[in-house]
Amino acid sequence: MNQPIRLTVNGELVTAAVAPRQHLADFLRETLGLTGTHIGCEHGVCGACSVRLDGAVVRGCLVYAVQADGARVDTIEGVSDSGEIADLQAAFATRNALQCGYCTPGMLLAAQELLLVNAAPDRETIRDRLSGNYCRCTGYHAIVDAVEATARARAEAKR
Amino acid sequence: MKSAAFDYVRPGTLEQALQILSERAEGARVLAGGQSLAPALNLRLAAPELLVDIGGLAQFRYIEEGADALRIGALTRHVDVERSEIVARRCPLLSRAIAHVAHPAIRNRGTLGGSLALADPAAELPACMLALDAVIHVAGPGGERRIAARDFFQGVFETALRPGEVLTGVEIGGLGPDRTYGFAELSRRRGDFAIVGLALAARRSSTALSDVRLAFFGVADRPVLARAAASALGAGDMSAARAALATDLKPVSDAQASSAMRLHLAGVLLERAFNETLEASA
Numbered sequence A: 001m002n003q004p005i006r007l008t009v010n011g012e013l014v015t016a017a018v019a020p021r022q023h024l025a026d027f028l029r030e031t032l033g034l035t036g037t038h039i040g041c042e043h044g045v046c047g048a049c050s051v052r053l054d055g056a057v058v059r060g061c062l063v064y065a066v067q068a069d070g071a072r073v074d075t076i077e078g079v080s081d082s083g084e085i086a087d088l089q090a091a092f093a094t095r096n097a098l099q100c101g102y103c104t105p106g107m108l109l110a111a112q113e114l115l116l117v118n119a120a121p122d123r124e125t126i127r128d129r130l131s132g133n134y135c136r137c138t139g140y141h142a143i144v145d146a147v148e149a150t151a152r153a154r155a156e157a158k159r
Numbered sequence B: 001m002k003s004a005a006f007d008y009v010r011p012g013t014l015e016q017a018l019q020i021l022s023e024r025a026e027g028a029r030v031l032a033g034g035q036s037l038a039p040a041l042n043l044r045l046a047a048p049e050l051l052v053d054i055g056g057l058a059q060f061r062y063i064e065e066g067a068d069a070l071r072i073g074a075l076t077r078h079v080d081v082e083r084s085e086i087v088a089r090r091c092p093l094l095s096r097a098i099a100h101v102a103h104p105a106i107r108n109r110g111t112l113g114g115s116l117a118l119a120d121p122a123a124e125l126p127a128c129m130l131a132l133d134a135v136i137h138v139a140g141p142g143g144e145r146r147i148a149a150r151d152f153f154q155g156v157f158e159t160a161l162r163p164g165e166v167l168t169g170v171e172i173g174g175l176g177p178d179r180t181y182g183f184a185e186l187s188r189r190r191g192d193f194a195i196v197g198l199a200l201a202a203r204r205s206s207t208a209l210s211d212v213r214l215a216f217f218g219v220a221d222r223p224v225l226a227r228a229a230a231s232a233l234g235a236g237d238m239s240a241a242r243a244a245l246a247t248d249l250k251p252v253s254d255a256q257a258s259s260a261m262r263l264h265l266a267g268v269l270l271e272r273a274f275n276e277t278l279e280a281s282a
């Protein structure tokens, strides 16, 4: 049976009736048309479906939309539009840290969460914190470069 | 893949949750962080009729310290343990171990209680509870029970939890300034389940270790204490301890590693974890 939910998605109040089995990533894509959240494995391994739930990055495929009732959800669209990660996105482009772009929304959200808790991560830490996000194109090196460069640029800007 | 259809309830109290679980018996499953259950549902390895979401029961999300004890609620998320100053100060074994549990986005949702109730033989936290001689608290239709970690884990995904029971928290006693810990794990990638891992807890005097507890994971159907190796380590004899692992452990063989390789790796990890206890005292 469908259940009513009310949540805030990218700052806007959304109400809907969802089947409990529908995961959040499908809800965002199918019902709200927010297709920046990608779907790869649907069992928690690849990270393509990453979204922010009440401020913390989670797997959109491992949270059911009913569980997001009352929550705040931010997707790559919202985080892009707010300008919060504009510098990180530019660094990804400059450093060729994306090719097909399938993993990129998840990578950006994971990388931004890392930079918020650790402003000056070393390369090892960056690799560790992004270990849950698969990229089948870049070989990761360029992604680590982009995250490292963004951390440095933010530190410079603060001075 | 997508999960089969299920009904969903989010009870507001533990009592309501227990009530629903006892009424719906077989068809109902507890949902905590969903980080193991949702993959199983999406892969259609399980198809319960009803999910009873206890994830919102905030009173079971806590980390508290007592004089010589630490109490952690079942719904405490991995990220809470990771960031806890109390855990880092009172029981750094858990701070060390939690960094090896999955990936940040999964640690943002997954819970301690879920990890223990799941009882994956290659999981870090069940082994830590065994090394720490923790007591696991459960509540059910018949009231509350306290179960020692050594009795709680009973096989692959098997625990002492009875139908309708909910794990509510853990208590780790005997903490003090003389406690020392080591943790080591080998996995293919950071965040993967372990091929072999070891949680070591002991007491330290100026000269030696005592009360050594070595909980290996990834070697059998549940975390196991290596008792002979532990007593050799207490006697200060590392080579005897390594040799004793052959009697303590009968590691499983699978696609990741043969039994012999696991036994070898267990010895390597024993030295690494032991060296950590030395560094901590330096």
Ligand SMILES: Cc1cc2nc3c(=O)[nH]c(=O)nc-3n(C[C@H](O)[C@H](O)[C@H](O)COP(=O)(O)OP(=O)(O)OC[C@H]3O[C@@H](n4cnc5c(N)ncnc54)[C@H](O)[C@@H]3O)c2cc1C
Pocket (backbone or CB within 6 Å): A043, A044, A045, B029, B030, B031, B032, B033, B034, B035, B036, B037, B038, B039, B074, B100, B101, B102, B103, B106, B109, B110, B111, B112, B113, B114, B115, B117, B118, B120, B122, B123, B124, B125, B161, B165, B166, B167, B168, B191, B192, B193, B194
């Ligand atoms: C890609 C990936 C990698 C992972 N890697 C690791 C790893 O390296 N190490 C590791 O330890 N874990 C790993 N995990 C699992 C993760 O740690 C889970 O968070 C944890 O095992 C289960 O916690 P949960 O709260 O999400 O439980 P859920 O998924 O909600 O529940 C798991 C099971 O326990 C039952 N349950 C949950 N809570 C209770 C309770 N309080 N009382 C009674 N029954 C309960 C549920 O009914 C279910 O059967 C990984 C998960 C994924 C998706």
Ligand code: FES
Pocket (backbone or CB within 6 Å): A038, A039, A040, A041, A042, A043, A044, A045, A046, A047, A048, A049, A050, A059, A060, A061, A062
């Ligand atoms: S689609 Fe969610 S982790 Fe792969």
Ligand code: FES
Pocket (backbone or CB within 6 Å): A097, A098, A099, A100, A101, A102, A103, A104, A134, A135, A136, A137, A138
């Ligand atoms: S850019 Fe193609 S998967 Fe990462």
